[in-house]
Amino acid sequence: MNSSSQDHENEKSGSESPQAGLSGRRDQLNRTLNERKQEEASASRRSKGSATGYAQAVKMSSEFIAGIIVGAGIGWLLDEWLGTSPFGLIVFLLLGFVAGVLNVLRAAGQIAEPGATPPKQDDGKD
Numbered sequence: 001m002n003s004s005s006q007d008h009e010n011e012k013s014g015s016e017s018p019q020a021g022l023s024g025r026r027d028q029l030n031r032t033l034n035e036r037k038q039e040e041a042s043a044s045r046r047s048k049g050s051a052t053g054y055a056q057a058v059k060m061s062s063e064f065i066a067g068i069i070v071g072a073g074i075g076w077l078l079d080e081w082l083g084t085s086p087f088g089l090i091v092f093l094l095l096g097f098v099a100g101v102l103n104v105l106r107a108a109g110q111i112a113e114p115g116a117t118p119p120k121q122d123d124g125k126d
Helices: 002-082 087-108
Strands: none
Touching: 002 087
């Protein structure tokens, strides 16, 4: 009876040991999978951020170039209509350049939109 009870205990400890090892491996696998998911999520956010940056850069550059082209076009048309070549082209090309720079600064948030009210500052006096 003594030997059969020892065999029974050996079977129990033998069956618990693989379960414990299996549980430990499963926990390790879950930790590894969670780490990989976090790495993939951060990589996805980085790539999304760079795509947003490229879109913003294309938007700003197209606004700048459009301002210059529109200014040059208006100047050329005025020169053709009034016969004042090249003065209208030069003046409106410069105005288009200024308009393009203002559009880029506005898009970047460096200057306020036209007609926007500035935020009130508390000067501490009551």
